[in-house]
Amino acid sequence: MLRLQAPLPERYIDADDANAARIEAAKAALGDRLFILGHHYQRDEVIRWADACGDSFRLSRLAQQRTVADYIVFCGVHFMAESADILTGDHQQVILPDLDAGCSMADMADLDEVVEAWDGIARVTDIERVVPITYMNSSAALKAFVGEHGGAVCTSSNARAVLDWAFEHGDKVLFFPDQHLGRNTGIAMGYQLGDMALWDPLRSHGGLAEAEVKEATFLLWSGHCSVHQRFTPGQIADFRERHPDGVVVVHPECAHETVLLADRVGSTDFIVRQVEEAEPGTAFGVGTEIHLVNRLATEHPEMTVESLDPMVCPCSTMFRIDAAHLAWILDGLVDGKVRNLITVASDTQAWAHVALDRMLTIT
Numbered sequence: 001m002l003r004l005q006a007p008l009p010e011r012y013i014d015a016d017d018a019n020a021a022r023i024e025a026a027k028a029a030l031g032d033r034l035f036i037l038g039h040h041y042q043r044d045e046v047i048r049w050a051d052a053c054g055d056s057f058r059l060s061r062l063a064q065q066r067t068v069a070d071y072i073v074f075c076g077v078h079f080m081a082e083s084a085d086i087l088t089g090d091h092q093q094v095i096l097p098d099l100d101a102g103c104s105m106a107d108m109a110d111l112d113e114v115v116e117a118w119d120g121i122a123r124v125t126d127i128e129r130v131v132p133i134t135y136m137n138s139s140a141a142l143k144a145f146v147g148e149h150g151g152a153v154c155t156s157s158n159a160r161a162v163l164d165w166a167f168e169h170g171d172k173v174l175f176f177p178d179q180h181l182g183r184n185t186g187i188a189m190g191y192q193l194g195d196m197a198l199w200d201p202l203r204s205h206g207g208l209a210e211a212e213v214k215e216a217t218f219l220l221w222s223g224h225c226s227v228h229q230r231f232t233p234g235q236i237a238d239f240r241e242r243h244p245d246g247v248v249v250v251h252p253e254c255a256h257e258t259v260l261l262a263d264r265v266g267s268t269d270f271i272v273r274q275v276e277e278a279e280p281g282t283a284f285g286v287g288t289e290i291h292l293v294n295r296l297a298t299e300h301p302e303m304t305v306e307s308l309d310p311m312v313c314p315c316s317t318m319f320r321i322d323a324a325h326l327a328w329i330l331d332g333l334v335d336g337k338v339r340n341l342i343t344v345a346s347d348t349q350a351w352a353h354v355a356l357d358r359m360l361t362i363t
């Protein structure tokens with residue numbers, strides 16, 4: 001992986017108490033000029049300082065609404081910070097505490113590959129009837145592509161509404177980069193696996209015959225999340241053996257076979273709500289990133305909350321952001337230095353904004 005983040009100065013390393021004191025002091029000094037957002041997968045040592053936590057959809061909304069803040073420090077991954085930059089005003093600066101915090105799934109589709117796929121699909125079908133939909137977990141360039149080609153962005157909490165909208169505007173969708181979110185949402189809408197074809201960008205014409213492209217209602221990009229594809233039907237069976245009355249709740253980035261056996265499926269905010277609103281004593285088997293699962297278990301001792309995966313499965317890129325990086329960023333802001341600024345070029349911003357706005361008005 002290409003490393004963008006320079007090592008931190010020595011004084012921030014192994015300095016838990018000092019970093020906590022630095023963050024506290026900087027928050028007090030910066031007041032309303034600072035807004036710290038934390039995705040649910042962040043470490044506890046980061047979440048404790050967040051002004052708001054949420055899933056990607058909620059965080060993008062919050063970033064957009066917080067017009068008084070000069071600095072939005074986004075404790076999440078790169079595509080989230082880019083989206084915040086697109087949605088916030090010109091007077092606001094969006095900062096990612098560690099520039100190496102990317103998303104391996106977002107990296108599975110790039111603009112050249114998507115343009116090549118689009119051109120290939122256009123050669124065999126009426127492209128005017130194809131609606132491109134990109135998952136929030138994608139680069140700003142791909143969001144701009146869908147904006148320019150009549151499509152929209154979706155997140156795990158609104159994929160169904162966005163796909164309903166897409167089928168009001170066309171007969172076929174090209175959905176990227178997460179095949180699982182596309183497949184799971186399509187099935188929930190009543191489509192069959194036979195209505196879907198997998199577009200593999202590494203193969204000529206996606207590895208599909210002309211007839212397959214023509215017949216498919218969903219052309220699903222063959223991207224995935226390495227964290228969520230670890231959850232299996234076998235793990236659900238194990239959980240149910242131990243907790244026959246338990247509830248299995250998984251994220252829609254999990255594979256279709258796993259989602260089929262779950263009781264509930266939804267975004268990270270949805271998963272949090274299931275636990276918060278449950279009867280005390282409920283046992284939850286959760287299929288999502290381990291920091292969120294562990295936090296829910298700690299915050300709800302009246303429930304049993306465990307990961308479906310007995311082997312720990314952190315998101316290694318979310319994990320890059322720690323209190324040390326946050327302290328370094330905030331110290332810089334107090335000194336008037338803006339480090340790790342995330343900026344999306346203005347030509348990309350314009351169309352990406354269209355695609356994000358469509359998403360925000362659909363839901």
Ligand code: 13P
Nearest residue numbers: 055056057155156267268
């Ligand atoms: P949410 O939008 O559900 O928080 O998901 C983002 C993500 O990256 C899950 O892996």
Ligand code: SF4
Nearest residue numbers: 103104105225227315
């Ligand atoms: Fe990306 Fe998966 Fe990490 Fe979410 S959990 S940020 S999809 S790698």
